[in-house]
Amino acid sequence: MSNGATSSKREIVVSGIRSTGVLHLGNYFGAMRNYVRMQEDYDCYFFIADWHSLTTHPDTKGLSGSVHRVLAEYIACGLDPAKVTLYVQSDIPEIAELYLLLNMLAYKGELEKTASFKDKVRQQPENVNAGLLTYPVLMTSDILVHRAVKVPVGKDQEQHLEMARNFGQRFNHRYGQEVFPEPYAFNFGHELLKVPSLDGAGKMSKSENQMATLYLNDDDDLIRKKVMKAKTDAGPTAPNTPMPDYIENLFLLMRLVSDDSTILHYTAAYNDAAIRYGDMKKALAEDMIRFIAPIRESARELEKDKGYLHKVMREGAEKARISAAATLQLVRHAMGMDYRFLS
Ligand code: TRP
Numbered sequence: 076m077s078n079g080a081t082s083s084k085r086e087i088v089v090s091g092i093r094s095t096g097v098l099h100l101g102n103y104f105g106a107m108r109n110y111v112r113m114q115e116d117y118d119c120y121f122f123i124a125d126w127h128s129l130t131t132h133p134d135t136k137g138l139s140g141s142v143h144r145v146l147a148e149y150i151a152c153g154l155d156p157a158k159v160t161l162y163v164q165s166d167i168p169e170i171a172e173l174y175l176l177l178n179m180l181a182y183k184g185e186l187e188k189t190a191s192f193k194d195k196v197r198q199q200p201e202n203v204n205a206g207l208l209t210y211p212v213l214m215t216s217d218i219l220v221h222r223a224v225k226v227p228v229g230k231d232q233e234q235h236l237e238m239a240r241n242f243g244q245r246f247n248h249r250y251g252q253e254v255f256p257e258p259y260a261f262n263f264g265h266e267l268l269k270v271p272s273l274d275g276a277g278k279m280s281k282s283e284n285q286m287a288t289l290y291l292n293d294d295d296d297l298i299r300k301k302v303m304k305a306k307t308d309a310g311p312t313a314p315n316t317p318m319p320d321y322i323e324n325l326f327l328l329m330r331l332v333s334d335d336s337t338i339l340h341y342t343a344a345y346n347d348a349a350i351r352y353g354d355m356k357k358a359l360a361e362d363m364i365r366f367i368a369p370i371r372e373s374a375r376e377l378e379k380d381k382g383y384l385h386k387v388m389r390e391g392a393e394k395a396r397i398s399a400a401a402t403l404q405l406v407r408h409a410m411g412m413d414y415r416f417l418s
Pocket of ligand 1: 092
């Protein structure tokens with residue numbers, strides 16, 4: 076089913092990850108795992124959003140390193156460059172062209188109202204650049220350049236997707252042709268998993284409290300240290316007490332990586348008010364290591380093989396540009412900007 080003959084009929088999926096730092100367990104269960112499951116049944120375009128990272132990280136010293144790292148991690152997590160199109164955003168000039176054209180249809184008022192923009196204004200008042208304001212237009216271009224209909228992203232991207240639908244429909248109406256379909260957020264199977272942070276406050280994230288986040292690049296000892304530091308208490312004093320959030324979170328993490336018997340064992344111990352959190356955390360740490368270590372090692376190997384990574388980037392860009400160029404041709408035609416087109 077995944078051969079070229081059927082690929083043109085498959086639904087198109089696009090998603091990107093910004094190249095700002097090392098991926099963590101939240102990225103894995105929130106994004107990567109979804110991507111990996113989609114690669115068999117959809118026509119997938121997964122990319123590294125390096126232009127987007129410039130809106131918040133204008134210093135490009137570490138950029139090349141993170142682009143390689145994210146690509147290596149994509150592959151280490153199970154994405155197969157032979158099945159999906161893996162590329163770097165800045166290798167696709169058609170995205171920039173579409174961005175320019177769509178910017179004329181995006182209004183200052185609606186862009187200023189975007190939640191992510193307002194957050195960023197608060198976080199970096201000294202750098203409220205135009206790229207930050209038009210971030211949703213660039214994201215729209217990423218998606219519409221392949222005329223994608225499914226976008227595997229988390230809840231925090233809903234508003235951006237709604238804007239992508241608006242911009243695409245606005246283009247279609249303005250220029251009188253159905254160039255763009257409507258893209259929707261998509262999660263494979265059930266609801267998206269939230270991966271809680273180890274300090275009981277919110278989810279794992281790239282930048283906040285690094286000791287509360289497990290990165291796919293963490294060494295075994297660091298994983299142990301982080302898990303052992305996770306917040307607990309003296310334990311329940313009576314059977315079947317409701318769990319405090321931070322304990323519930325430990326069980327959530329355990330459900331991601333441990334087998335059923337381990338989970339049952341500690342759940343029963345909790346309900347009997349006989350749990351020893353030290354033991355539970357030790358077990359969790361070892362299961363985390365069993366999960367993370369192979370991804371980490373494989374990503375590190377791949378990262379060293381620049382020749383291979385560059386081949387993946389080159390071939391991915393070639394495939395992505397075929398799809399992107401076809402869309403831009405439709406776009407220019409709809410706008411009457413294909414001046415040398417003979418009809
Ligand atoms: N905005 C997304 C995020 O921060 C990353 C992204 C950029 C993206 N372009 C995209 C995701 C296109 C899906 C499709 O997570």
